[in-house]
Amino acid sequence: MIAEQPLTRLELAPRVHAHPYWVAADTFVLARRQLRRILRVPDELVTSTLQPVLFVVLFRYIFGGAIAVRGTSYVNFLVAGILVQAVILGSAFTGIGIATDLQRGLVDRFRALPMAKSAVLSGRILADLVRSICILIIVWLTGLLVGFRPADSPTAWLAAIGLLLLGSLMFSWFSALVGLLLSSVEAVQQAFIVWALPLMFASSALVPTSTMPTWLQPFVNNQPVSLLIDAIRGLVLGHPDVAATWQAVVWCVGLLAIFVPVAVWAYGRRTAR
Amino acid sequence: MTSPVIVAESLRKSYGQIRALESLDLCAQEGTVLALLGPNGAGKTTAVRILTTLIKPDGGRALVAGLDVAKQGREVRSRIGATGQFAAVDEDLTGDENLRMFAQLYHLSDATAKRRSKELLATFDLSPAATRLVKTYSGGMRRRLDLAASLIMSPPIIFLDEPTTGLDPRGRLTVYAVINDLIAAGTTILLTTQYLEEADQLAHQVVVIDRGRVIATGTSDELKAQVGGERLDVTLTQGGDLSSAMRTLAPHSSGAIRTDVERRHLSVPVTHGPERLAAIVRDLDAAGVIVVDLALRRPSLDDVFLSLTGRSAADREPANAAAPSRVGS
Numbered sequence: 242m243i244a245e246q247p248l249t250r251l252e253l254a255p256r257v258h259a260h261p262y263w264v265a266a267d268t269f270v271l272a273r274r275q276l277r278r279i280l281r282v283p284d285e286l287v288t289s290t291l292q293p294v295l296f297v298v299l300f301r302y303i304f305g306g307a308i309a310v311r312g313t314s315y316v317n318f319l320v321a322g323i324l325v326q327a328v329i330l331g332s333a334f335t336g337i338g339i340a341t342d343l344q345r346g347l348v349d350r351f352r353a354l355p356m357a358k359s360a361v362l363s364g365r366i367l368a369d370l371v372r373s374i375c376i377l378i379i380v381w382l383t384g385l386l387v388g389f390r391p392a393d394s395p396t397a398w399l400a401a402i403g404l405l406l407l408g409s410l411m412f413s414w415f416s417a418l419v420g421l422l423l424s425s426v427e428a429v430q431q432a433f434i435v436w437a438l439p440l441m442f443a444s445s446a447l448v449p450t451s452t453m454p455t456w457l458q459p460f461v462n463n464q465p466v467s468l469l470i471d472a473i474r475g476l477v478l479g480h481p482d483v484a485a486t487w488q489a490v491v492w493c494v495g496l497l498a499i500f501v502p503v504a505v506w507a508y509g510r511r512t513a514r
Numbered sequence: 515m516t517s518p519v520i521v522a523e524s525l526r527k528s529y530g531q532i533r534a535l536e537s538l539d540l541c542a543q544e545g546t547v548l549a550l551l552g553p554n555g556a557g558k559t560t561a562v563r564i565l566t567t568l569i570k571p572d573g574g575r576a577l578v579a580g581l582d583v584a585k586q587g588r589e590v591r592s593r594i595g596a597t598g599q600f601a602a603v604d605e606d607l608t609g610d611e612n613l614r615m616f617a618q619l620y621h622l623s624d625a626t627a628k629r630r631s632k633e634l635l636a637t638f639d640l641s642p643a644a645t646r647l648v649k650t651y652s653g654g655m656r657r658r659l660d661l662a663a664s665l666i667m668s669p670p671i672i673f674l675d676e677p678t679t680g681l682d683p684r685g686r687l688t689v690y691a692v693i694n695d696l697i698a699a700g701t702t703i704l705l706t707t708q709y710l711e712e713a714d715q716l717a718h719q720v721v722v723i724d725r726g727r728v729i730a731t732g733t734s735d736e737l738k739a740q741v742g743g744e745r746l747d748v749t750l751t752q753g754g755d756l757s758s759a760m761r762t763l764a765p766h767s768s769g770a771i772r773t774d775v776e777r778r779h780l781s782v783p784v785t786h787g788p789e790r791l792a793a794i795v796r797d798l799d800a801a802g803v804i805v806v807d808l809a810l811r812r813p814s815l816d817d818v819f820l821s822l823t824g825r826s827a828a829d830r831e832p833a834n835a836a837a838p839s840r841v842g843s
Contacts, residue, residue, distance in 0.1 A: 255621040346602035
């Protein structure tokens with residue numbers, strides 16, 4: 242019943258490569274783990290897709306008649322906002338997943354391996370980026386079904402998708418950081434509501450910001466989510482907003498430059514207990 | 515010829531007000547098994563986490579394979595295998611996928627990872643479950659998979675933190691068998707346990723720790739000698755005469771008899787228990803002491819604790835304050 246075959250010693254030595262090679266290789270190993278899980282436990286994918294899809298359909302028919310948007314239809318206005326919201330919603334699972342791995346002791350095991358440390362974070366985020374692409378495609382197609390008519394410029398679409406992925410990357414790293422700093426999975430979920438909902442809704446996502454109170458407008462018009470939405474809206478509707486676009490890029494890159502090193506630091510510190 | 519492979523010198527670690535390790539000294543020779551024996555909260559896990567480079571000590575020094583764990587973490591990690599108290603495997607992957615993933619993270623080629631996973635699954639009796647998701651595994655299967663994951667690289671040094679906690683008897687036997695295989699292969703092992711019996715069965719050297727410090731060290735035979743051989747537990751009938759039972763048992767005892775008045779229970783340390791048992795029963799009978807239960811057992815961690823510290827392993831305070839019902843004789 243016990244040990245059907247005796248334990249053999251492993252003769253083969255590990256492969257030898259430079260450190261950057263291992264950062265990439267370990268990232269791919271962990272990204273593959275993550276993608277397998279996404280396919281196997283589709284709850285995450287369904288939850289993070291269903292909500293944006295419902296938003297597109299519901300808001301298009303509920304607010305579509307009430308909200309007048311200058312120069313275009315409400316559904317055309319709406320889709321850019323929902324795409325960015327979908328990216329933020331999807332990023333919630335980055336932090337939740339990392340908190341779960343911490344809680345289950347899996348991170349301890351990873352840390353006891355002679356692997357690249359940052360790969361635990363970058364692997365997950367790479368997989369989450371792939372998931373984001375799936376979600377964005379589904380939301381885009383849903384938009385088309387309910388009357389979304391993007392401008393006929395595939396180059397601009399690609400630019401919009403690139404910008405969305407940059408945003409996705411930034412929010413995922415932030416979410417990872419939150420997941421590392423808080424003590425439990427529940428706390429990470431609560432925190433998401435606190436940081437994400439104001440950014441998602443006090444933005445140009447659902448209604449033109451000119452309808453909001455004047456005291457709120459400086460925040461709404463200049464916060465990164467609005468800038469990202471304005472930039473993407475401009476690109477998909479064929480009237481690129483150059484100022485919003487470069488500001489969104491600067492925001493994303495700037496915040497990434499902060500979140501990535503801080504998250505890697507927090508990863509080293511968090512498990513050091 | 516042996517040499518020390520795991521060494522701890524005055525290790526200290528606090529979490530805020532809680533001093534997990536006061537001053538811990540350890541030394542395990544190459545190719546031997548060292549058991550860290552202690553109750554919950556004694557500092558066993560903290561010690562293992564320091565030795566496996568997961569946390570840094572506040573003071574003191576720890577060497578594994580001659581390397582400083584605080585400064586040469588990467589080198590240490592490539593020489594050790596470690597299994598924590600909870601199975602650290604991915605529930606949403608299969609057993610095979612888990613092992614292959616960890617093997618790849620040890621930087622083995624895909625082909626080697628595949629081969630190694632197959633070997634380990636066979637060794638741990640998990641081949642039939644290789645392609646099942648781990649979340650469908652039993653607790654014992656998860657522990658075995660976890661243990662398999664820490665043995666991917668055949669590390670010369672292995673840390674096992676309570677490897678049998680939560681396992682059924684069969685799972686326990688599998689773990690024992692694997693540990694014996696590892697010993698035969700010359701592996702140095704540090705394991706933690708709450709069971710004296712387990713330390714007795716597996717370890718060459720036992721270190722008893724309590725509140726972050728070593729309170730006894732030696733072979734398990736030496737420890738048992740300190741505790742005083744076996745224990746005879748006697749429970750009297752309702753209204754039974756505790757003091758006459760005590761008088762009868764005193765000549766047979768090799769140390770202090772513990773009594774619990776409420777439960778009418780006596781615990782007597784005895785040497786050569788099996789040979790003396792008949793005489794003890796005769797004497798009790800002659801004295802008219804009526805017994806409802808009589809059992810000879812090997813000393814437990816609790817007995818070691820009582821004889822070393824004067825308090826039960828579960829108590830936070832000395833015995834006289836926390837367990838007033840227990841009176842030494």
